[in-house]
Amino acid sequence: MDYRRFLREDVGALEEYQPVKPLDVLAEEIGMPVGQLVKLDANENLYGAPAAVYDAIAKADLHIYPDPGQNHLREAIAGYVGHGVTPEQVVGGTGADDLIDLIFRLTMPEKVAVVTPAFGMYSFLAKINRVQPIEVPRLPGTFDLDIDALRDAVDDGARIVFLTSPNNPTGNALLIEQARAVCEMDALVIIDEAYIEFGGESAAPLLAEFSNLVILRTFSKWAGIAGLRVGYALCDPGFAKLMMAIKQPYNVNVAADVAARAAIEHRAEIFETVRALIAERGRMVRLLEGLGWLKALPSASNFVLFRVEGRSAKAVVKGLRQQGVLVRYYPRPDLADYIRISAGRPEDTDRLVAALRQVALR
Ligand SMILES: *Cc1c(COP(=O)(O)O)cnc(C)c1O
Numbered sequence: 001m002d003y004r005r006f007l008r009e010d011v012g013a014l015e016e017y018q019p020v021k022p023l024d025v026l027a028e029e030i031g032m033p034v035g036q037l038v039k040l041d042a043n044e045n046l047y048g049a050p051a052a053v054y055d056a057i058a059k060a061d062l063h064i065y066p067d068p069g070q071n072h073l074r075e076a077i078a079g080y081v082g083h084g085v086t087p088e089q090v091v092g093g094t095g096a097d098d099l100i101d102l103i104f105r106l107t108m109p110e111k112v113a114v115v116t117p118a119f120g121m122y123s124f125l126a127k128i129n130r131v132q133p134i135e136v137p138r139l140p141g142t143f144d145l146d147i148d149a150l151r152d153a154v155d156d157g158a159r160i161v162f163l164t165s166p167n168n169p170t171g172n173a174l175l176i177e178q179a180r181a182v183c184e185m186d187a188l189v190i191i192d193e194a195y196i197e198f199g200g201e202s203a204a205p206l207l208a209e210f211s212n213l214v215i216l217r218t219f220s221k222w223a224g225i226a227g228l229r230v231g232y233a234l235c236d237p238g239f240a241k242l243m244m245a246i247k248q249p250y251n252v253n254v255a256a257d258v259a260a261r262a263a264i265e266h267r268a269e270i271f272e273t274v275r276a277l278i279a280e281r282g283r284m285v286r287l288l289e290g291l292g293w294l295k296a297l298p299s300a301s302n303f304v305l306f307r308v309e310g311r312s313a314k315a316v317v318k319g320l321r322q323q324g325v326l327v328r329y330y331p332r333p334d335l336a337d338y339i340r341i342s343a344g345r346p347e348d349t350d351r352l353v354a355a356l357r358q359v360a361l362r
Pocket residue numbers: 094095096097098119164168192194217218219220221226229230231
């Protein structure tokens with residue numbers, strides 16, 4: 001029997017997610033040692049996690065299964081988030097990505113509204129779950145939320161709304177009053193706050209008011225543990241209970257669990273790097289705008305979207321890559337003239353600027 005007979009009918013329509021390539025693969029392709037690459041393409045915290053996080057993992061009982069109820073983790077996260085959030089309102093996941101998938105599996109709507117340009121996982125996981133993504137473009141130029149267009153999408157049958165604040169890749173954040181207006185719509189509202197530690201106003205105070213609001217967060221961007229995959233949802237306790245009920249029992253592994261709790265415990269130390277990255281974002285903007293052909297969009301995040309003027313953005317990304325500097329380009333019409341660059345350490349910015357000067361000479 002041919003296995004193809006047993007596949008889902010829409011298997012041909014499924015597209016693979018296009019993640020950034022692993023560093024060693026890129027190093028090989030570029031012909032440079034891994035240590036010489038400047039990784040500004042995936043918004044990781046390049047300062048890494050503090051020693052206390054590594055110590056916690058070293059001491060963990062790796063031979064024992066994790067707690068499926070995530071009790072210690074949920075309590076620590078609730079304390080970290082504040083805003084009156086209780087542990088019953090927290091659900092941990094294998095990264096925020098896991099929770100996006102879980103939300104689709106719990107709700108199975110016909111259509112989901114995705115405010116674009118957006119993080120690619122929303123549409124990717126929607127399609128895997130046979131949910132049709134309806135793109136709701138942000139306003140041209142500013143990339144502000146088009147609330148009327150979003151309302152139209154909900155009126156047209158989107159039962160879930162995905163929006164990100166601060167948004168990836170545009171960097172702009174939602175005002176809490178805008179978030180409130182979205183929560184008043186007849187839909188499950190997912191606000192992804194993956195970058196909230198770097199700026200923007202959290203929608204968390206609205207959780208007490210709106211049971212249709214789910215906030216997603218992660219340890220990947222601020223805490224320096226993207227490789228461990230820990231994210232969480234904040235939501236109504238009833239919704240949280242359902243998510244807990246259908247998740248993979250051990251979705252947060254032992255190393256990830258202790259590392260996330262150590263990160264919370266030692267957050268003062270990590271926030272020093274967060275502040276350094278925010279300062280470096282400002283320095284990067286000044287230096288790059290000084291080149292005369294890059295225009296920064298305002299950012300409340302740990303990356304900046306730059307508009308490339310008078311030359312091809314795609315060629316710039318290629319030119320940087322040849323010099324070992326990795327930044328993000330999106331092959332889609334609304335972002336064709338833009339590149340997204342993560343904020344790094346001062347030495348990363350210096351390499352970036354030197355490489356951009358080289359690109360400009362060609
Ligand atoms: C990076 C990112 C995530 C992924 O978070 P993980 O916890 O690493 O899965 C989620 N949302 C947005 C907008 C992101 O940029």
